[in-house]
Amino acid sequence: MTEQVPRWASETFWKKTAIWVTGGSFVLLVILTFDSMSQITAGGSRVQAYSVINKDVSYRFDKAKQRYQPVIGGDAPLFGKLLSEEEAEKLVDHGKKTVQAKNCMNCHTILGNGAYYAPDLTKAWLDQGWGAKASREELMINFLLDPEKNARTFGSNRKMPNLDITKPEAEAIVAFLKWMSTIDTNGFPHNFTAIGEED
Amino acid sequence: MTLQAYQEKAAVCVAGCKQRYAALQANPYLSGGQKLAVHYFTVAMVLFMAQLLFGLLAGLQFIFPSFLYEILDFNVNRMVHINAMVVWMLYGFIGSVYWFLEEESGVPIVGLKWGQLAFWVLTGAVSIVVLVYLLIQIGSGDDTSLWLINEGREYIEAPRWADIGIVVVILIFFYNVAATFSAGKWSGIAGVLTLDLVALAGLYTAGMFYVTNISIDQYWWWWVIHLWVEATWEVLVGCIMAWSLMKLLGVRRQVVQTWLYIEVALMFGSGILGLGHHYFWIGTPEYWFTIGGFFSALEPIPLVAMVVHSIYDSGVHRFKNSNHPALAWVIAHAFGNFLGAGVWGFMHTLPQINLYTHGTQWSASHGHLAFFGAYATINIAFFYLAVQQARGNVWMGSELINGWRWKTAAILLNLGVLGMTVALLIAGYEQSFIERAVEGSTWAGYFAAQNHPWFMQAMIWRMVFGLMTAVGGGLLFWDLLEIGKGEDRPAAVIGDAATAE
């Protein structure tokens, strides 16, 4: 085969292009990853320090940004206990591990990723379904300990199974959920009326 | 039937398997690498059947929530469903590479013994992982559970000990590939394949550590999931396709290799930064709206190019080919990849739309058509190529003995998945409107959408088409066991002699 192949259609041209495009994209991704990591480390403005669970949390529409934003308020320690940053991190960490070990994400979504059999947990702490802020912590713990008995299936008959969650694990999960609800998710979920924000 | 009758049946079954296995080991038509490939393909097909079974169980739970409640809960069924999928597809890929390694390099596989050992180690590990998923299911909230039971991260749930095992096995596989090409000759396909495997294996390690911070967790999780399916897996199947097109249609090497480089440039050029379409809502900065939206919107381009390429090549060769079932599945792959990944992916990839569709059945609709269309199809095509050779490089053209079987299987599988995709798409639209736009994404809003008749109907249609898919799958399994038996016509000779170099 000796027909004349134009340069732009030649194997070597595309081989070089493939190498440069791939290398270039990857380098850019690495740079962006460094930047993103620095911005989403806990304690920054997008992802709060773990001790944020000592504070009141809400979620409101931000007129300037034209999207919903978490709002951190005054003191409202979880389970009435003011925690140091270290203690808070330990608690949230235990919650995160429990969420993984119980395989929550194969029914629920977290930050919108996971499964679609049960509601998203990103703003679970802020859901109106808990009725009032005053009774929320207790309701959440009771639900996690015995989801079958405390099931509120919203008419769907779908019940969360009993996952043998212990009391300390349940508290840790709630801490994890409260912390997660403070992450700035660029306005996801949209149009969400948080508990205590109903007018 | 009495217990004894069951035992007798089981004994016959085991004897049948043993006989088949002995026949495989003695098969004169297969090289060492090809025999190993058939091992991988066999496990892949078994896992494919498991995937379908557990998909049906999970799907049924949407309609009957108390079905298997607290016995095999939805999360267990779903985990087995998607893990079986990832693993069978990887088995298929590994098998395909072992299949053509010797022909492509021109020498026998270097270190084949290690490759064989790795197969048994991996298969043993996979069996243990599945048994633990099914029997132990969950653990308490500590490191031990993540190391021994499951890591609770979608698609890569395998416990840490298994992760490490997988990496070791992949290293052996990589050694086989690199050492064999080095001992023989390096082609364009060989070079792309080898580098791609490095990336594919390297990415897996991005999913192998634990962090408390869920944003960082999701950031790296997507490196594995997205950079696998939208970058490294696409290029891997590009290599497999390139080789198959030479084999099936007799396309010239220079043509497929040039196309392969174009594919790599377009796929990596859009797919690597396209990763940003998963960084809209997980806490990551706003610049990902622009970067993720822009580059992921370009991802369909290589998929269109791929359709053009395969149809063009088929047309140039007047669809004359040596293996009808395989070519049918290659064409299903080209269209399935374009539709499932390209069109369905594009439809929800811009942040303005994704805000409402993110994490709804919309994603499931896309996930089904993309994984099936892009990766199930090409694997199945390769199984047919392999089975043709294993039966003595026999005729697989028109007027096949029992030719209805592969055709029916192909029709049922493709229609079944397409039907499920459409049902889930309707459910996804309904969720986006009712749960998200109208109700504002609260739990009450979520259930309002789930209880809506439109959603429930979609779930029923998903089951109907899911059953169709499963029947097609069963038929495919049967066909692969039987096709080509008793065929004494030799395979059609195709293409110009230029295929080899």
Ligand code: HEM
């Ligand atoms: C063969 C290639 C592809 C496969 C196998 C695939 C598969 C998937 C799967 C399974 C998910 C859901 C992940 C989860 O469980 O959370 C997903 C999400 C997504 N995919 Fe793909 N995909 C492919 C290509 C593409 C392409 C080319 C695009 C864009 C043009 C795309 C756009 C998206 C988007 C935007 C999401 C996020 C959905 C959400 O926000 O929930 N995909 N993909």
Ligand code: HEM
């Ligand atoms: C027997 C037919 C099947 C049925 C009934 C079925 C059912 C299901 C169900 C119920 C889920 C969980 C969705 C949710 O979380 O709400 C699921 C997820 C999934 N299935 Fe299937 N499935 C079937 C076949 C397949 C096939 C053939 C493939 C691909 C080759 C596939 C790929 C997936 C993927 C990628 C997910 C995760 C989607 C996501 O997270 O967005 N399934 N399937």
Ligand SMILES: [Fe+2]
């Ligand atoms: Fe993606």
